[in-house]
Amino acid sequence: MQPPHYIRIGTPGMPKVVFGHGWGRSHRDFIPVAEALAPSIDAYLFDLPGHGKSERPEDAWGTVEYAEYMARYIVGDLGISKCVWVGHSFGGRVGLRLGVQSPGMLDHLVIVAGAGVPRNVTTKERWKRKWNGRKFQRLKAQAKTEDDLIALEKKFGSPDYVMSRETGMRDIFVATISEDQSADLPRIPTETTLIYGSADTETPPEIGKKIAALVPNSTYVECPHYDHISILDRGRHQIALAIKEAVTIPGEAA
Incomplete structure:
Protein backbone atom coordinates (compact mmCIF):
# COMPACT_ATOMS: atom_id res chain seq x y z
CA MET A 1 0.00 0.00 0.00
CA ARG A 119 -28.13 8.60 17.86
CA ASN A 120 -31.24 8.52 19.98
CA VAL A 121 -33.91 6.65 18.03
CA THR A 122 -37.59 6.59 18.96
CA THR A 123 -39.56 3.36 18.81
CA LYS A 124 -41.42 4.72 15.78
CA GLU A 125 -38.16 5.54 13.97
CA ARG A 126 -36.74 2.12 14.85
CA TRP A 127 -39.74 0.32 13.36
CA LYS A 128 -39.65 2.56 10.28
CA ARG A 129 -35.98 1.71 9.69
CA LYS A 130 -36.66 -1.99 10.13
CA TRP A 131 -39.62 -1.85 7.75
CA ASN A 132 -37.63 0.09 5.13
CA GLY A 133 -34.74 -2.33 5.50
CA ARG A 134 -36.95 -5.34 4.90
CA LYS A 135 -38.60 -3.63 1.92
CA PHE A 136 -35.20 -2.79 0.46
CA GLN A 137 -33.98 -6.37 0.83
CA ARG A 138 -37.15 -7.71 -0.81
CA LEU A 139 -36.91 -5.34 -3.76
CA LYS A 140 -33.17 -5.92 -4.01
CA ALA A 141 -33.77 -9.66 -4.47
CA GLN A 142 -36.15 -8.82 -7.32
CA ALA A 143 -33.79 -6.39 -9.09
CA LYS A 144 -32.91 -7.69 -12.55
CA THR A 145 -30.13 -5.28 -13.51
CA GLU A 146 -27.41 -3.28 -11.81
CA ASP A 147 -29.26 -0.11 -12.80
CA ASP A 148 -32.30 -1.36 -10.90
CA LEU A 149 -30.13 -2.00 -7.85
CA ILE A 150 -28.51 1.44 -8.02
CA ALA A 151 -31.94 3.08 -8.29
CA LEU A 152 -33.06 1.21 -5.15
CA GLU A 153 -29.94 2.26 -3.25
CA LYS A 154 -30.54 5.89 -4.17
CA LYS A 155 -34.13 5.60 -2.91
CA PHE A 156 -33.39 3.84 0.37
CA GLY A 157 -29.73 4.63 1.15
CA SER A 158 -27.85 7.69 2.34
CA PRO A 159 -25.76 9.72 -0.14
CA ASP A 160 -22.55 8.34 1.41
CA TYR A 161 -23.86 4.76 1.07
CA VAL A 162 -24.70 5.35 -2.59
CA MET A 163 -21.32 6.98 -3.27
CA SER A 164 -19.45 4.12 -1.58
CA ARG A 165 -20.42 1.85 -4.49
CA GLU A 166 -18.98 4.29 -7.03
CA THR A 167 -15.71 4.67 -5.11
CA GLY A 168 -15.30 0.96 -4.32
CA MET A 169 -15.45 1.68 -0.58
CA ARG A 170 -18.77 -0.01 0.30
CA ASP A 171 -17.21 -2.65 2.56
CA ILE A 172 -15.25 -0.05 4.55
CA PHE A 173 -18.25 2.27 4.77
CA VAL A 174 -20.42 -0.51 6.20
CA ALA A 175 -17.64 -1.52 8.62
CA THR A 176 -17.19 1.99 10.02
CA ILE A 177 -20.66 3.52 9.98
CA SER A 178 -22.07 1.06 12.51
CA GLU A 179 -19.26 1.36 15.05
Missing part, protein backbone atom coordinates in the same frame (compact mmCIF):
# COMPACT_ATOMS: atom_id res chain seq x y z
CA GLN A 2 1.35 3.40 -1.00
CA PRO A 3 1.86 6.09 1.67
CA PRO A 4 -1.14 8.38 2.10
CA HIS A 5 -1.25 11.58 0.09
CA TYR A 6 -0.92 14.82 2.03
CA ILE A 7 0.02 18.44 1.57
CA ARG A 8 1.93 20.58 4.02
CA ILE A 9 1.02 24.17 4.83
CA GLY A 10 2.57 26.46 7.41
CA THR A 11 5.84 27.15 9.11
CA PRO A 12 8.43 24.46 9.94
CA GLY A 13 9.34 24.47 13.62
CA MET A 14 5.85 25.52 14.69
CA PRO A 15 3.44 23.13 16.44
CA LYS A 16 2.36 20.20 14.29
CA VAL A 17 -1.33 20.01 13.38
CA VAL A 18 -2.70 17.03 11.44
CA PHE A 19 -6.02 17.26 9.60
CA GLY A 20 -8.32 14.33 8.74
CA HIS A 21 -11.34 14.94 6.51
CA GLY A 22 -14.83 13.45 6.36
CA TRP A 23 -16.14 10.47 4.41
CA GLY A 24 -15.83 10.84 0.65
CA ARG A 25 -14.01 14.15 0.93
CA SER A 26 -10.34 15.18 0.88
CA HIS A 27 -7.62 17.34 2.40
CA ARG A 28 -9.04 20.34 0.51
CA ASP A 29 -11.71 20.87 3.15
CA PHE A 30 -9.12 22.16 5.62
CA ILE A 31 -6.96 24.31 3.33
CA PRO A 32 -8.65 27.61 4.39
CA VAL A 33 -8.07 26.91 8.10
CA ALA A 34 -4.48 25.79 7.57
CA GLU A 35 -3.68 28.82 5.42
CA ALA A 36 -5.20 31.21 7.97
CA LEU A 37 -2.99 29.72 10.69
CA ALA A 38 0.08 29.18 8.51
CA PRO A 39 2.36 31.60 10.42
CA SER A 40 1.79 29.79 13.71
CA ILE A 41 1.40 26.08 12.83
CA ASP A 42 3.02 23.38 10.70
CA ALA A 43 0.00 21.65 9.13
CA TYR A 44 -0.28 18.25 7.45
CA LEU A 45 -3.51 17.81 5.49
CA PHE A 46 -4.14 14.16 4.63
CA ASP A 47 -6.27 12.26 2.18
CA LEU A 48 -7.21 9.32 4.38
CA PRO A 49 -6.72 5.88 2.77
CA GLY A 50 -9.36 5.26 0.11
CA HIS A 51 -10.18 8.95 -0.30
CA GLY A 52 -8.82 11.71 -2.50
CA LYS A 53 -5.47 10.66 -3.94
CA SER A 54 -4.72 7.99 -1.31
CA GLU A 55 -4.87 4.31 -2.15
CA ARG A 56 -7.62 2.33 -0.45
CA PRO A 57 -6.74 -0.41 2.05
CA GLU A 58 -6.77 -3.97 0.74
CA ASP A 59 -9.06 -5.08 3.56
CA ALA A 60 -12.30 -3.68 4.98
CA TRP A 61 -10.75 -1.45 7.63
CA GLY A 62 -12.65 -0.07 10.57
CA THR A 63 -11.60 3.05 12.45
CA VAL A 64 -9.32 0.95 14.67
CA GLU A 65 -7.21 0.04 11.64
CA TYR A 66 -7.36 3.59 10.26
CA ALA A 67 -6.08 4.98 13.57
CA GLU A 68 -3.32 2.38 13.82
CA TYR A 69 -2.16 3.14 10.27
CA MET A 70 -2.23 6.92 10.67
CA ALA A 71 -0.39 6.80 14.01
CA ARG A 72 2.27 4.54 12.55
CA TYR A 73 2.75 6.81 9.53
CA ILE A 74 2.69 10.10 11.44
CA VAL A 75 5.10 8.99 14.16
CA GLY A 76 7.20 6.41 12.33
CA ASP A 77 7.45 7.80 8.80
CA LEU A 78 7.06 11.54 9.35
CA GLY A 79 8.83 11.59 12.72
CA ILE A 80 6.09 13.66 14.38
CA SER A 81 6.13 12.79 18.06
CA LYS A 82 3.38 15.22 19.12
CA CYS A 83 0.54 16.85 17.22
CA VAL A 84 -2.94 18.27 17.38
CA TRP A 85 -5.40 16.09 15.45
CA VAL A 86 -8.28 17.93 13.75
CA GLY A 87 -10.91 15.62 12.31
CA HIS A 88 -14.19 16.29 10.55
CA SER A 89 -16.95 13.64 10.55
CA PHE A 90 -15.14 10.38 9.60
CA GLY A 91 -11.84 12.04 10.46
CA GLY A 92 -13.39 12.72 13.86
CA ARG A 93 -14.17 9.02 14.30
CA VAL A 94 -10.52 8.24 13.54
CA GLY A 95 -9.38 10.98 15.92
CA LEU A 96 -11.39 9.52 18.80
CA ARG A 97 -9.78 6.14 18.14
CA LEU A 98 -6.35 7.80 18.22
CA GLY A 99 -7.29 9.29 21.57
CA VAL A 100 -7.72 5.78 22.96
CA GLN A 101 -5.04 3.88 21.04
CA SER A 102 -2.23 6.47 20.68
CA PRO A 103 -2.74 9.22 23.28
CA GLY A 104 1.01 9.76 23.60
CA MET A 105 1.17 11.37 20.16
CA LEU A 106 -1.62 13.86 20.83
CA ASP A 107 -1.40 17.31 22.35
CA HIS A 108 -5.08 17.97 21.69
CA LEU A 109 -8.07 16.65 19.76
CA VAL A 110 -10.38 18.92 17.78
CA ILE A 111 -13.41 16.94 16.65
CA VAL A 112 -15.63 18.72 14.11
CA ALA A 113 -19.08 17.16 13.57
CA GLY A 114 -17.61 13.79 14.49
CA ALA A 115 -19.63 10.61 14.91
CA GLY A 116 -18.80 7.47 16.87
CA VAL A 117 -21.79 7.04 19.18
CA PRO A 118 -25.37 6.07 18.25
CA ASP A 180 -20.11 2.45 18.58
CA GLN A 181 -17.13 3.88 20.47
CA SER A 182 -19.10 4.72 23.62
CA ALA A 183 -17.35 2.19 25.85
CA ASP A 184 -13.88 3.44 24.86
CA LEU A 185 -14.37 7.22 25.01
CA PRO A 186 -13.94 7.52 28.81
CA ARG A 187 -10.38 6.23 28.30
CA ILE A 188 -9.31 9.29 26.27
CA PRO A 189 -6.94 11.36 28.44
CA THR A 190 -6.32 14.04 25.81
CA GLU A 191 -7.92 17.45 26.09
CA THR A 192 -10.65 17.49 23.44
CA THR A 193 -12.65 20.26 21.78
CA LEU A 194 -15.93 19.19 20.16
CA ILE A 195 -17.47 21.52 17.55
CA TYR A 196 -20.95 20.86 16.16
CA GLY A 197 -23.47 22.76 14.04
CA SER A 198 -26.98 23.25 15.37
CA ALA A 199 -28.44 22.59 11.89
CA ASP A 200 -26.43 19.41 11.26
CA THR A 201 -28.75 16.47 10.50
CA GLU A 202 -25.94 13.94 9.81
CA THR A 203 -24.13 14.31 13.14
CA PRO A 204 -26.54 16.49 15.13
CA PRO A 205 -25.69 18.24 18.40
CA GLU A 206 -27.01 15.29 20.42
CA ILE A 207 -24.02 13.28 19.12
CA GLY A 208 -21.53 15.92 20.23
CA LYS A 209 -23.16 16.22 23.65
CA LYS A 210 -23.05 12.45 24.12
CA ILE A 211 -19.35 12.37 23.24
CA ALA A 212 -18.67 15.34 25.53
CA ALA A 213 -20.35 13.51 28.41
CA LEU A 214 -18.10 10.49 27.85
CA VAL A 215 -14.70 12.11 27.15
CA PRO A 216 -13.36 13.27 30.55
CA ASN A 217 -11.40 16.36 29.51
CA SER A 218 -13.64 17.78 26.81
CA THR A 219 -15.26 21.08 25.83
CA TYR A 220 -18.42 21.22 23.71
CA VAL A 221 -18.99 24.11 21.30
CA GLU A 222 -22.19 24.51 19.27
CA CYS A 223 -22.33 26.84 16.25
CA PRO A 224 -25.81 28.19 15.43
CA HIS A 225 -27.22 27.60 11.93
CA TYR A 226 -24.28 25.54 10.60
CA ASP A 227 -24.86 22.13 9.01
CA HIS A 228 -22.50 19.21 8.38
CA ILE A 229 -20.58 20.95 5.60
CA SER A 230 -21.00 24.65 6.34
CA ILE A 231 -19.31 24.03 9.70
CA LEU A 232 -16.12 23.70 7.61
CA ASP A 233 -16.40 26.99 5.72
CA ARG A 234 -18.65 29.37 7.65
CA GLY A 235 -17.44 27.75 10.86
CA ARG A 236 -13.75 27.76 9.97
CA HIS A 237 -13.05 30.63 12.35
CA GLN A 238 -14.30 28.53 15.28
CA ILE A 239 -12.10 25.64 14.18
CA ALA A 240 -9.11 27.98 13.85
CA LEU A 241 -9.78 29.38 17.32
CA ALA A 242 -9.84 25.89 18.84
CA ILE A 243 -6.50 25.10 17.21
CA LYS A 244 -4.93 28.39 18.34
CA GLU A 245 -6.02 27.67 21.90
CA ALA A 246 -4.61 24.14 21.70
CA VAL A 247 -1.09 24.94 20.50
CA THR A 248 1.82 26.55 22.30
CA ILE A 249 3.92 28.76 20.05
CA PRO A 250 7.68 28.39 20.67
CA GLY A 251 8.89 31.33 22.73
CA GLU A 252 5.45 32.10 24.12
CA ALA A 253 4.20 31.27 27.59
CA ALA A 254 2.02 28.18 27.78
Whole structure:
Protein backbone atom coordinates (compact mmCIF):
# COMPACT_ATOMS: atom_id res chain seq x y z
CA MET A 1 0.00 0.00 0.00
CA GLN A 2 1.35 3.40 -1.00
CA PRO A 3 1.86 6.09 1.67
CA PRO A 4 -1.14 8.38 2.10
CA HIS A 5 -1.25 11.58 0.09
CA TYR A 6 -0.92 14.82 2.03
CA ILE A 7 0.02 18.44 1.57
CA ARG A 8 1.93 20.58 4.02
CA ILE A 9 1.02 24.17 4.83
CA GLY A 10 2.57 26.46 7.41
CA THR A 11 5.84 27.15 9.11
CA PRO A 12 8.43 24.46 9.94
CA GLY A 13 9.34 24.47 13.62
CA MET A 14 5.85 25.52 14.69
CA PRO A 15 3.44 23.13 16.44
CA LYS A 16 2.36 20.20 14.29
CA VAL A 17 -1.33 20.01 13.38
CA VAL A 18 -2.70 17.03 11.44
CA PHE A 19 -6.02 17.26 9.60
CA GLY A 20 -8.32 14.33 8.74
CA HIS A 21 -11.34 14.94 6.51
CA GLY A 22 -14.83 13.45 6.36
CA TRP A 23 -16.14 10.47 4.41
CA GLY A 24 -15.83 10.84 0.65
CA ARG A 25 -14.01 14.15 0.93
CA SER A 26 -10.34 15.18 0.88
CA HIS A 27 -7.62 17.34 2.40
CA ARG A 28 -9.04 20.34 0.51
CA ASP A 29 -11.71 20.87 3.15
CA PHE A 30 -9.12 22.16 5.62
CA ILE A 31 -6.96 24.31 3.33
CA PRO A 32 -8.65 27.61 4.39
CA VAL A 33 -8.07 26.91 8.10
CA ALA A 34 -4.48 25.79 7.57
CA GLU A 35 -3.68 28.82 5.42
CA ALA A 36 -5.20 31.21 7.97
CA LEU A 37 -2.99 29.72 10.69
CA ALA A 38 0.08 29.18 8.51
CA PRO A 39 2.36 31.60 10.42
CA SER A 40 1.79 29.79 13.71
CA ILE A 41 1.40 26.08 12.83
CA ASP A 42 3.02 23.38 10.70
CA ALA A 43 0.00 21.65 9.13
CA TYR A 44 -0.28 18.25 7.45
CA LEU A 45 -3.51 17.81 5.49
CA PHE A 46 -4.14 14.16 4.63
CA ASP A 47 -6.27 12.26 2.18
CA LEU A 48 -7.21 9.32 4.38
CA PRO A 49 -6.72 5.88 2.77
CA GLY A 50 -9.36 5.26 0.11
CA HIS A 51 -10.18 8.95 -0.30
CA GLY A 52 -8.82 11.71 -2.50
CA LYS A 53 -5.47 10.66 -3.94
CA SER A 54 -4.72 7.99 -1.31
CA GLU A 55 -4.87 4.31 -2.15
CA ARG A 56 -7.62 2.33 -0.45
CA PRO A 57 -6.74 -0.41 2.05
CA GLU A 58 -6.77 -3.97 0.74
CA ASP A 59 -9.06 -5.08 3.56
CA ALA A 60 -12.30 -3.68 4.98
CA TRP A 61 -10.75 -1.45 7.63
CA GLY A 62 -12.65 -0.07 10.57
CA THR A 63 -11.60 3.05 12.45
CA VAL A 64 -9.32 0.95 14.67
CA GLU A 65 -7.21 0.04 11.64
CA TYR A 66 -7.36 3.59 10.26
CA ALA A 67 -6.08 4.98 13.57
CA GLU A 68 -3.32 2.38 13.82
CA TYR A 69 -2.16 3.14 10.27
CA MET A 70 -2.23 6.92 10.67
CA ALA A 71 -0.39 6.80 14.01
CA ARG A 72 2.27 4.54 12.55
CA TYR A 73 2.75 6.81 9.53
CA ILE A 74 2.69 10.10 11.44
CA VAL A 75 5.10 8.99 14.16
CA GLY A 76 7.20 6.41 12.33
CA ASP A 77 7.45 7.80 8.80
CA LEU A 78 7.06 11.54 9.35
CA GLY A 79 8.83 11.59 12.72
CA ILE A 80 6.09 13.66 14.38
CA SER A 81 6.13 12.79 18.06
CA LYS A 82 3.38 15.22 19.12
CA CYS A 83 0.54 16.85 17.22
CA VAL A 84 -2.94 18.27 17.38
CA TRP A 85 -5.40 16.09 15.45
CA VAL A 86 -8.28 17.93 13.75
CA GLY A 87 -10.91 15.62 12.31
CA HIS A 88 -14.19 16.29 10.55
CA SER A 89 -16.95 13.64 10.55
CA PHE A 90 -15.14 10.38 9.60
CA GLY A 91 -11.84 12.04 10.46
CA GLY A 92 -13.39 12.72 13.86
CA ARG A 93 -14.17 9.02 14.30
CA VAL A 94 -10.52 8.24 13.54
CA GLY A 95 -9.38 10.98 15.92
CA LEU A 96 -11.39 9.52 18.80
CA ARG A 97 -9.78 6.14 18.14
CA LEU A 98 -6.35 7.80 18.22
CA GLY A 99 -7.29 9.29 21.57
CA VAL A 100 -7.72 5.78 22.96
CA GLN A 101 -5.04 3.88 21.04
CA SER A 102 -2.23 6.47 20.68
CA PRO A 103 -2.74 9.22 23.28
CA GLY A 104 1.01 9.76 23.60
CA MET A 105 1.17 11.37 20.16
CA LEU A 106 -1.62 13.86 20.83
CA ASP A 107 -1.40 17.31 22.35
CA HIS A 108 -5.08 17.97 21.69
CA LEU A 109 -8.07 16.65 19.76
CA VAL A 110 -10.38 18.92 17.78
CA ILE A 111 -13.41 16.94 16.65
CA VAL A 112 -15.63 18.72 14.11
CA ALA A 113 -19.08 17.16 13.57
CA GLY A 114 -17.61 13.79 14.49
CA ALA A 115 -19.63 10.61 14.91
CA GLY A 116 -18.80 7.47 16.87
CA VAL A 117 -21.79 7.04 19.18
CA PRO A 118 -25.37 6.07 18.25
CA ARG A 119 -28.13 8.60 17.86
CA ASN A 120 -31.24 8.52 19.98
CA VAL A 121 -33.91 6.65 18.03
CA THR A 122 -37.59 6.59 18.96
CA THR A 123 -39.56 3.36 18.81
CA LYS A 124 -41.42 4.72 15.78
CA GLU A 125 -38.16 5.54 13.97
CA ARG A 126 -36.74 2.12 14.85
CA TRP A 127 -39.74 0.32 13.36
CA LYS A 128 -39.65 2.56 10.28
CA ARG A 129 -35.98 1.71 9.69
CA LYS A 130 -36.66 -1.99 10.13
CA TRP A 131 -39.62 -1.85 7.75
CA ASN A 132 -37.63 0.09 5.13
CA GLY A 133 -34.74 -2.33 5.50
CA ARG A 134 -36.95 -5.34 4.90
CA LYS A 135 -38.60 -3.63 1.92
CA PHE A 136 -35.20 -2.79 0.46
CA GLN A 137 -33.98 -6.37 0.83
CA ARG A 138 -37.15 -7.71 -0.81
CA LEU A 139 -36.91 -5.34 -3.76
CA LYS A 140 -33.17 -5.92 -4.01
CA ALA A 141 -33.77 -9.66 -4.47
CA GLN A 142 -36.15 -8.82 -7.32
CA ALA A 143 -33.79 -6.39 -9.09
CA LYS A 144 -32.91 -7.69 -12.55
CA THR A 145 -30.13 -5.28 -13.51
CA GLU A 146 -27.41 -3.28 -11.81
CA ASP A 147 -29.26 -0.11 -12.80
CA ASP A 148 -32.30 -1.36 -10.90
CA LEU A 149 -30.13 -2.00 -7.85
CA ILE A 150 -28.51 1.44 -8.02
CA ALA A 151 -31.94 3.08 -8.29
CA LEU A 152 -33.06 1.21 -5.15
CA GLU A 153 -29.94 2.26 -3.25
CA LYS A 154 -30.54 5.89 -4.17
CA LYS A 155 -34.13 5.60 -2.91
CA PHE A 156 -33.39 3.84 0.37
CA GLY A 157 -29.73 4.63 1.15
CA SER A 158 -27.85 7.69 2.34
CA PRO A 159 -25.76 9.72 -0.14
CA ASP A 160 -22.55 8.34 1.41
CA TYR A 161 -23.86 4.76 1.07
CA VAL A 162 -24.70 5.35 -2.59
CA MET A 163 -21.32 6.98 -3.27
CA SER A 164 -19.45 4.12 -1.58
CA ARG A 165 -20.42 1.85 -4.49
CA GLU A 166 -18.98 4.29 -7.03
CA THR A 167 -15.71 4.67 -5.11
CA GLY A 168 -15.30 0.96 -4.32
CA MET A 169 -15.45 1.68 -0.58
CA ARG A 170 -18.77 -0.01 0.30
CA ASP A 171 -17.21 -2.65 2.56
CA ILE A 172 -15.25 -0.05 4.55
CA PHE A 173 -18.25 2.27 4.77
CA VAL A 174 -20.42 -0.51 6.20
CA ALA A 175 -17.64 -1.52 8.62
CA THR A 176 -17.19 1.99 10.02
CA ILE A 177 -20.66 3.52 9.98
CA SER A 178 -22.07 1.06 12.51
CA GLU A 179 -19.26 1.36 15.05
CA ASP A 180 -20.11 2.45 18.58
CA GLN A 181 -17.13 3.88 20.47
CA SER A 182 -19.10 4.72 23.62
CA ALA A 183 -17.35 2.19 25.85
CA ASP A 184 -13.88 3.44 24.86
CA LEU A 185 -14.37 7.22 25.01
CA PRO A 186 -13.94 7.52 28.81
CA ARG A 187 -10.38 6.23 28.30
CA ILE A 188 -9.31 9.29 26.27
CA PRO A 189 -6.94 11.36 28.44
CA THR A 190 -6.32 14.04 25.81
CA GLU A 191 -7.92 17.45 26.09
CA THR A 192 -10.65 17.49 23.44
CA THR A 193 -12.65 20.26 21.78
CA LEU A 194 -15.93 19.19 20.16
CA ILE A 195 -17.47 21.52 17.55
CA TYR A 196 -20.95 20.86 16.16
CA GLY A 197 -23.47 22.76 14.04
CA SER A 198 -26.98 23.25 15.37
CA ALA A 199 -28.44 22.59 11.89
CA ASP A 200 -26.43 19.41 11.26
CA THR A 201 -28.75 16.47 10.50
CA GLU A 202 -25.94 13.94 9.81
CA THR A 203 -24.13 14.31 13.14
CA PRO A 204 -26.54 16.49 15.13
CA PRO A 205 -25.69 18.24 18.40
CA GLU A 206 -27.01 15.29 20.42
CA ILE A 207 -24.02 13.28 19.12
CA GLY A 208 -21.53 15.92 20.23
CA LYS A 209 -23.16 16.22 23.65
CA LYS A 210 -23.05 12.45 24.12
CA ILE A 211 -19.35 12.37 23.24
CA ALA A 212 -18.67 15.34 25.53
CA ALA A 213 -20.35 13.51 28.41
CA LEU A 214 -18.10 10.49 27.85
CA VAL A 215 -14.70 12.11 27.15
CA PRO A 216 -13.36 13.27 30.55
CA ASN A 217 -11.40 16.36 29.51
CA SER A 218 -13.64 17.78 26.81
CA THR A 219 -15.26 21.08 25.83
CA TYR A 220 -18.42 21.22 23.71
CA VAL A 221 -18.99 24.11 21.30
CA GLU A 222 -22.19 24.51 19.27
CA CYS A 223 -22.33 26.84 16.25
CA PRO A 224 -25.81 28.19 15.43
CA HIS A 225 -27.22 27.60 11.93
CA TYR A 226 -24.28 25.54 10.60
CA ASP A 227 -24.86 22.13 9.01
CA HIS A 228 -22.50 19.21 8.38
CA ILE A 229 -20.58 20.95 5.60
CA SER A 230 -21.00 24.65 6.34
CA ILE A 231 -19.31 24.03 9.70
CA LEU A 232 -16.12 23.70 7.61
CA ASP A 233 -16.40 26.99 5.72
CA ARG A 234 -18.65 29.37 7.65
CA GLY A 235 -17.44 27.75 10.86
CA ARG A 236 -13.75 27.76 9.97
CA HIS A 237 -13.05 30.63 12.35
CA GLN A 238 -14.30 28.53 15.28
CA ILE A 239 -12.10 25.64 14.18
CA ALA A 240 -9.11 27.98 13.85
CA LEU A 241 -9.78 29.38 17.32
CA ALA A 242 -9.84 25.89 18.84
CA ILE A 243 -6.50 25.10 17.21
CA LYS A 244 -4.93 28.39 18.34
CA GLU A 245 -6.02 27.67 21.90
CA ALA A 246 -4.61 24.14 21.70
CA VAL A 247 -1.09 24.94 20.50
CA THR A 248 1.82 26.55 22.30
CA ILE A 249 3.92 28.76 20.05
CA PRO A 250 7.68 28.39 20.67
CA GLY A 251 8.89 31.33 22.73
CA GLU A 252 5.45 32.10 24.12
CA ALA A 253 4.20 31.27 27.59
CA ALA A 254 2.02 28.18 27.78
